[in-house]
Amino acid sequence: MQVDNIKALVADDMNAVDDVIQARLSSDVVLVNQLSHYIVNSGGKRLRPVLSLMASRAYGYEGIQHHNLAAIIEFIHTATLLHDDVVDESELRRGQETANALFGNAASVLVGDFLYSRAFEMMVDVNDMKVMKILAETTNVIAEGEVMQLMNCHDADTTEQRYLDVIHAKTAKLFEAATRLGAVLCGRPEAEEKAMASYGMHLGTAFQLIDDVLDYSSSREEMGKNVGDDLAEGKPTLPLIFAMRNGTKEQSEVVRKAIEDGGLDYLEPVMQAIKETGAIEYTETTAKNEAGLAIKQLEHLPESDYKQALHDLARYSVDRSF
Secondary structure, three states: OOHHHHHHHOHHHHHHHHHHHHHHHOOOOHHHHHHHHHHHOOOOOOHHHHHHHHHHHHOOOOOOHHHHHHHHHHHHHHHHHHHHHHHHOOOEEOOEEOHHHHHOHHHHHHHHHHHHHHHHHHHHHHOOHHHHHHHHHHHHHHHHHHHHHHHHOOOOOOOHHHHHHHHHHHHHHHHHHHHHHHHHHOOOOHHHHHHHHHHHHHHHHHHHHHHHHHHHHOOHHHHOOOOOHHHHOOOOOHHHHHHHHHOOHHHHHHHHHHHHHOOOOOHHHHHHHHHHHOHHHHHHHHHHHHHHHHHHOOOOOOOOHHHHHHHHHHHHHHHOOO
């Protein structure tokens, strides 16, 4: 099943989610409207809200509350992107100028705060304490993940486990919430709720691992950002950690220097070290293992197109080129 076919399963639901998003983006402050509409409408896979909808439908949900939850998930994700790009001083995302490049850092941070607070308003409207607890904890963990990543920047002694801890908090936690809420909304038993949460966590981890691979193996046109951005920001991602751990003394030293100094002065020898040590293959294998673990969590679901789509999304997460 191709990704477009997967999304087609919830196309009507996503149209409803888009209506919710547009309605709840509304503000009396002109700049809030301009910037928030720019970032929300600037493309992207919308994978997290799609996952939330798929999980609900896989359990046979027939209500409309999943539209609100999917919109909340998207608002939280968008807020993290706004803050992320300011912290990373990014100028390009999804092939377009970042909001901070266009509107400035201050506006991006403040509108990110607006999206967070609007998401929490919407959580109250859902009127389910368990939903609020899950999303509040998720937002808190994501913030901790952002700080953990900041602490790891330019730290060439970052271990593989510390790197994975950042992924689990910063990226995979929102995937986990998206799929877990599908089970919560349908009142499924705790074991099934945990299985769907685990599916989302493993899927989000696989997705981020492949993003980190693509930073060294994809083109700017494919990725929608500059190749080597992670290296320029001094982020010790798994390809770099593996190359340092398994390269020659000279290779390890140049990767260490690149992480500690940031910038792209060492891009060519770092790329060579990544290639010669098999760092890309190792990271891809790690991602595929995560995708396989995600798929195992779906065994309890009844057979349906939605279950198959969740299965295929796990495969897509590691087979994509952007």
